[in-house]
Amino acid sequence: MNVKLAIPSYQPLYGQIKALLVNSLASGEWKPGEMIPSEVELASRFGVSQGTVRKAIDELATDNLLMRRQGRGTFVATHANDTNTTRFLRLRAADGSEESHSSRLIRCAPSVAGPRAAAMLQIAEGSAVVEIDRLLLFAGEPLIHDHIVLPGEAFSGLDAAAIEAWEGSMYSLFETRFGVRLIRAVEHLTAVPAPESIAALLTCRPDSPLLAVERVAYTYDDAPMEWRVGHYNTATHHYVTALD
Amino acid sequence: MNVKLAIPSYQPLYGQIKALLVNSLASGEWKPGEMIPSEVELASRFGVSQGTVRKAIDELATDNLLMRRQGRGTFVATHANDTNTTRFLRLRAADGSEESHSSRLIRCAPSVAGPRAAAMLQIAEGSAVVEIDRLLLFAGEPLIHDHIVLPGEAFSGLDAAAIEAWEGSMYSLFETRFGVRLIRAVEHLTAVPAPESIAALLTCRPDSPLLAVERVAYTYDDAPMEWRVGHYNTATHHYVTALD
DNA sequence: GAGTGGTCTAGACCACCAA
DNA sequence: TGGTGGTCTAGACCACTCA
8 A cells, every 4th residue: 555645645725824824823923812914914925815815714713723803803812811711611500600710729849740641741751840739619619629730841930929920721821921822632531539638629528429531732733731630529510512 | 772783684695505505404305415416506596606605515514514525515414324423422442442332222111201301302391202221332341321311202103123123323313214313412521429220230339430421412403302311431431522 | 527526816895893 | 994804706727536
């Protein structure tokens, strides 16, 4: 079997434009929240028609890398205004009501990658990482315990003071202070008995069932930049997801 | 506040075309698996340009209502070939390996809707339903117990014999035998202690943590046509979902 | 080779927003 | 009022499938 046959021999123009745009995003030429050049300007810059640029931008917009706003322009997507985002936090009150949540930091400390963290973050075992433990409170009740592991190289300087001073989501902190923009993630869910230490923090019985949510989040170039294990108390709230 | 202001006063042409296409799908003018008329034919039928039809079809294709196949045509999406679909069944081996699963029917019987089923299916309490209990086995191991409730009106005649004779997924049965095509669903996940009866079937300890997956599935006109509560044994397999 | 979807263009006009 | 994205058109040509 000829391997070459499996490689797409043909890349449409808009796909190439898309790749160029992603490069500009990844390199930081346009920063989160900023407006990118207009479609007509990009078209003339790349020597293609506006329709071709448009199709490239369309796809990046559906991928949530760009945000279009009619009459204003096209902007680099940002986590800056994430407060009650449905995108990366899927826990919802069972009755569907909206409520704000808050965060309480437990610990933030440098550490070294164990075998599991190393595999998930695709770094060498024993290399530097930053570990964060925190609680998320919904309507004052602690419902989620998160254990977050970040590669030390990209996040050097991250400490408890920085987190506690930050107003906003974790991902907006990563984006603003460290230039790491997480754009997609994969979650693996299991049901587990509550470990004793976590049960105490979530005010539930030890060994009562918790939803364990293991997440790996990726940045522009598909490099994993966060590994996270969450324990969710689902007594009053549900993890909601759509299939379509 | 004037309510009219909230109603979009303007509907783009391709949106109207899209609605017309959905009507044809919902009415059964084109059946699952069949080819719909070509873009140029639809364009002349509706009196618009091919590009406008194209945009409408594009959106229906990303919604998984239609399937485009270059050089062949555009087809109505179907569950007919669902075997290891990643779309509605998200349980995966922890190591990511692919494996086939099989189903074992426990019970299929007519019943009446309780308050919960009635609310979920938007039917009157006490109206006829069909209840199904079954196990899903992965590599021979029973990992999922499903309790499925269907509105009796649309599924009259569904019985154990029909299910056991059927080769293929539940949704392909619904589609082929009852003309009910489920196109999207919402799942609510919680962690629960295994009820005794289910623990026996999933060969796990009573009260050991299970992942409870409650699903409501909808057909073309957003009418709920299935309510399902699954209990997943996640000891060796994970419920996998993407955030992007 | 005929028919299908896929790409690309050039240009017109509309809807929205900010100054 | 000018600039932005959003829609729509008409037509050319390319890539793919199948008879």
